[in-house]
Amino acid sequence: MDLSPEERDELLRALKARFEKNMNRHEGLDWGKIQAKLENNPEKLWSLNEMESTGGDPDVLGLDEMTGEYIFCDCSEESPKARRSLCYDREALESRKENRPKNNVIDMAAAMGIELLTEEEYRNLQKLGKYDAKTSSWIRTPSDIRKLGGAIFADFRYGNVFVYHNGAESYYAARGFRGLLKV
Known part of the structure; x- marks a missing residue:
């Protein structure tokens, strides 16, 4: 369930590009804080890679104020x-x-x-x-x-x-x- 360093870097680049392209989905959120959280949670990065590799185009939709967790969702135009x-x-x-x-x-x-x-x-x-x-x-x-x-x-x-x-x-x-x- 671990990604290679290359897979991790490729995924983070894709997520950052999608984040920056779709700021309307997550106004006021800082990619740097999100990336730091992702880097500290390799099992979550693995899950995001699964979402990405099956065509889900995951992106951040917000921050759960109660738990401090960022919410990612499949944002592909059609069902993955x-x-x-x-x-x-x-x-x-x-x-x-x-x-x-x-x-x-x-x-x-x-x-x-x-x-x-x-x-x-x-x-x-x-x-x-x-x-x-x-x-x-x-x-x-x-x-x-x-x-x-x-x-x-x-x-x-x-x-x-x-x-x-x-x-x-x-x-x-x-x-x-x-x-x-x-x-």
Whole structure:
């Protein structure tokens, strides 16, 4: 789970460039402080590298004033390419008798060390730009919905955020997931 010095430097350069290009996402934050925190948390850098390498274009969205943690989120225009065609969780994956997807979002997010966005986090992301205009993203599903076999996803169409449901075992080439990481 450690990055080589070259991988670390390349990732930090990419994150800094994205940070500087998109100041509207994190007004008032200082890259130097963020980089220092990242350098002291190699496991978080590894998770950010996973977000980057799967097409998420992670960027800083703010600072959690209560915990002092910086909030990173996938800011790719569409749902990250290498995280699509996945059902919601392991139970859903195992329930499929045939045509199983390669993985599920809950296990993949956990393996990457990130969290799925909640509906509120997804809606807040959409205030910073237009994301998922052609794709959709699974979001964290409340347990009462999941117990009934469903899972929820969101997208941006017709100038609005839509949140809808599917069976948790479903998967689509245009549906992936976005992650959140606090550092």
